[in-house]
Amino acid sequence: MTQPVLSVRDLKVDFVTRRGTLKALDGVSFDIARGEVLGVVGESGAGKSVTGAAVIGLIEPPGRISGGEILLGGQRIDDLPPAAMRRIRGRRIGMVFQDPLTSLNPLYRVGDQIVETILTHLPVGRAEARRRAIDLLKEVGIPAAERRIDGYPHEFSGGMRQRVVLALALCAEPELVIADEPTTALDVSVQAQIIGLIKRLCAERGTAVMLITHDMGVIAETADRVAVMYAGRVAEIGPVRDVVKRPFHPYSRGLMGSIPTLEGTADRLVQIPGSMPRLAAIPSGCAFHTRCPHAFAQCWLERPEPMEHEGHRVACFLYEPGMESARARADRIPADSPPVPTEEAKP
Amino acid sequence: MLAFILRRIAQSVVVLLTVGLIAFALFRLVGDPINQIVSLDTPQEQRLKIRAELGLDDPVIVQFGRYLARAAHFDFGISYQFRQPVSTLIGERMPATLELSLVAALFSLVVGIPMGVYTALRRGSALSSAFMALSLAGVSLPTFLIAILLRYVFSVQLGWLPSFGRGAVVQLGFWSTGLLTPSGLKAIILPSITLGLFQMTLIMRLVRAEMLEVLRTDYIKFARARGLSDRAIHFGHALKNTLVPVITIAGLQLGSLIAFALITEYVFQWPGMGALFLGAVQNVDIPIMAAYLMLIAFIFVMVNLVVDILYAVVDPRLRAHFQTA
Numbered sequence: 001m002t003q004p005v006l007s008v009r010d011l012k013v014d015f016v017t018r019r020g021t022l023k024a025l026d027g028v029s030f031d032i033a034r035g036e037v038l039g040v041v042g043e044s045g046a047g048k049s050v051t052g053a054a055v056i057g058l059i060e061p062p063g064r065i066s067g068g069e070i071l072l073g074g075q076r077i078d079d080l081p082p083a084a085m086r087r088i089r090g091r092r093i094g095m096v097f098q099d100p101l102t103s104l105n106p107l108y109r110v111g112d113q114i115v116e117t118i119l120t121h122l123p124v125g126r127a128e129a130r131r132r133a134i135d136l137l138k139e140v141g142i143p144a145a146e147r148r149i150d151g152y153p154h155e156f157s158g159g160m161r162q163r164v165v166l167a168l169a170l171c172a173e174p175e176l177v178i179a180d181e182p183t184t185a186l187d188v189s190v191q192a193q194i195i196g197l198i199k200r201l202c203a204e205r206g207t208a209v210m211l212i213t214h215d216m217g218v219i220a221e222t223a224d225r226v227a228v229m230y231a232g233r234v235a236e237i238g239p240v241r242d243v244v245k246r247p248f249h250p251y252s253r254g255l256m257g258s259i260p261t262l263e264g265t266a267d268r269l270v271q272i273p274g275s276m277p278r279l280a281a282i283p284s285g286c287a288f289h290t291r292c293p294h295a296f297a298q299c300w301l302e303r304p305e306p307m308e309h310e311g312h313r314v315a316c317f318l319y320e321p322g323m324e325s326a327r328a329r330a331d332r333i334p335a336d337s338p339p340v341p342t343e344e345a346k347p
Numbered sequence: 348m349l350a351f352i353l354r355r356i357a358q359s360v361v362v363l364l365t366v367g368l369i370a371f372a373l374f375r376l377v378g379d380p381i382n383q384i385v386s387l388d389t390p391q392e393q394r395l396k397i398r399a400e401l402g403l404d405d406p407v408i409v410q411f412g413r414y415l416a417r418a419a420h421f422d423f424g425i426s427y428q429f430r431q432p433v434s435t436l437i438g439e440r441m442p443a444t445l446e447l448s449l450v451a452a453l454f455s456l457v458v459g460i461p462m463g464v465y466t467a468l469r470r471g472s473a474l475s476s477a478f479m480a481l482s483l484a485g486v487s488l489p490t491f492l493i494a495i496l497l498r499y500v501f502s503v504q505l506g507w508l509p510s511f512g513r514g515a516v517v518q519l520g521f522w523s524t525g526l527l528t529p530s531g532l533k534a535i536i537l538p539s540i541t542l543g544l545f546q547m548t549l550i551m552r553l554v555r556a557e558m559l560e561v562l563r564t565d566y567i568k569f570a571r572a573r574g575l576s577d578r579a580i581h582f583g584h585a586l587k588n589t590l591v592p593v594i595t596i597a598g599l600q601l602g603s604l605i606a607f608a609l610i611t612e613y614v615f616q617w618p619g620m621g622a623l624f625l626g627a628v629q630n631v632d633i634p635i636m637a638a639y640l641m642l643i644a645f646i647f648v649m650v651n652l653v654v655d656i657l658y659a660v661v662d663p664r665l666r667a668h669f670q671t672a
Contacts, residue, residue, distance in 0.1 A: 089571065
């Protein structure tokens with residue numbers, strides 16, 4: 001049986017505002033298998049964090065899930081009552097936030113925060129919870145854990161605090177950990193340690209990871225598969241090596257081309273012209289057509305649905321059957337070419 | 348921590364010495380004290396004799412030192428009006444004022460904090476709106492008007508509570524308390540509500556604003572993501588973080604409750620220090636005014652010291668700061 005730990009089907013999230021309904025997510029689908037690390041990348045505003053918040057049930061008003069479903073271990077969780085969802089948070093889904101400096105309550109000892117979480121979710125006594133908390137702190141690499149457990153958050157460095165946050169996310173042995181930009185606020189030297197730690201701990205436990213980041217380097221090192229998001233949709237999803245080495249979607253091509261490499265063979269890095277559309281002004285058809293160097297009439301009129309292509313799922317008309325010549329032409333055009341003017345693409 | 352407390356105590360002593368100097372200067376500002384003791388036709392020799400007896404010939408600094416030394420033994424001289432030691436007069440009336448102020452402070456905290464939490468958590472509910480409207484009234488209506496309204500409703504119309512006085516008191520050593528007799532307890536309800544209403548609305552609005560601020564922080568979001576119950580999040584994590592500013596304000600307010608209980612005491616004919624002080628002002632009774640000044644300064648300084656220590660108890664970051672500073 002290879003049922004995915006997390007299965008998101010056609011998820012839609014709306015933000016109802018005075019000036020109308022904004023579609024933050026518009027039909028997002030993906031699976032994460034046991035022990036798998038799914039990287040979620042995209043520019044700011046692509047819907048990465050909203051996806052994470054939707055999965056753990058922490059979309060705040062005026063946001064709401066307006067369609068689709070979220071299945072955790074085959075059980076639907078997006079329509080659970082708040083109390084039942086609360087028992088899943090922390091117990092079956094752990095979460096790590098971006099800024100470890102503000103994730104911990106400054107007035108409570110780190111040990112008490114871990115013990116509190118363990119006691120909330122597991123049927124153990126206080127002494128046992130404390131013993132587990134010390135073990136966890138040791139496991140996430142806090143030196144002298146027996147002593148440090150009684151320390152306050154301000155006595156820990158940023159990297160150490162993120163280790164504590166990770167211990168908190170893992171303390172009830174969840175099936176899934178959502179890490180939302182876990183290294184963005186950290187020093188580069190510490191980033192690699194934290195990423196390595198997340199990867200190792202989750203691999204040992206068979207925990208699935210949803211790693212949200214805009215750092216392609218982190219994804220390339222850590223993830224098994226990667227989902228590229230654009231304007232509230234998944235543009236492309238596939239095995240990480242493939243997507244990084246040979247991206248299909250024009251947006252992924254631009255994104256991968258913008259990673260600096262140490263070999264430095266290219267004269268200059270690829271830039272995607274323009275910027276991500278605001279939620280209030282998502283273009284018709286394929287949302288990327290205004291920035292795409294390969295756009296044609298259909299992109300302007302219809303929205304491409306994800307389709308299988310050589311092991312990826314790509315939401316781009318270039319990968320429909322019968323588009324081989326267009327694909328070949330597109331391969332010759334650099335990813336940072338200016339977009340096709342709208343007039344030209346119009347039918 | 349100990350070093351911090353000692354340093355704060357030293358600062359407090361400086362403040363009290365300064366206030367002592369001002370209190371001492373009061374005596375000299377209103378002219379020659381001998382004129383107020385003797386009659387107009389007292390011969391000059393006798394005046395000089397009294398002057399020497401009272402030590403008024405000594406240099407000012409010596410007189411100031413003597414004043415402080417006496418003040419340290421609670422000897423503030425004899426009231427011009429009552430011909431009694433000031434310390435006895437104040438000692439008789441202080442329990443009434445302190446009891447009124449403390450009950451008012453307790454009322455403002457016990458009612459204000461839950462109301463603040465409620466209005467923060469249930470924003471937009473009918474009860475929250477009612478609380479907010481009530482708080483606006485509490486902030487804007489003057490004390491004497493509230494006192495008159497309360498008295499009209501609860502004393503005159505309903506006849507439930509006495510409209511003035513302190514009721515029967517019980518003597519516990521030097522302290523006379525009204526909190527142990529039914530009539531005393533009944534008598535303190537209206538004055539303490541009158542006195543504490545403003546502080547209550549202030550604390551409610553402060554708790555609400557701080558709570559809304561804290562509920563937006565990352566560690567509250569993270570606490571939700573850990574699956575903690577709403578109760579643990581709201582009352583464990585959020586409320587404790589709102590308390591630091593609340594302690595500051597509540598502490599400062601306690602000082603002003605004691606110092607400015609005057610009006611409430613006057614309206615309810617409460618036998619506290621307020622009436623004594625107002626009488627002293629009317630009759631230029633300098634020893635009472637000076638003693639009252641020093642007493643209020645002492646209370647403010649002590650309250651601030653306790654507030655600083657409470658900070659450290661609540662917030663571990665400040666504890667570390669105090670250790671290194």
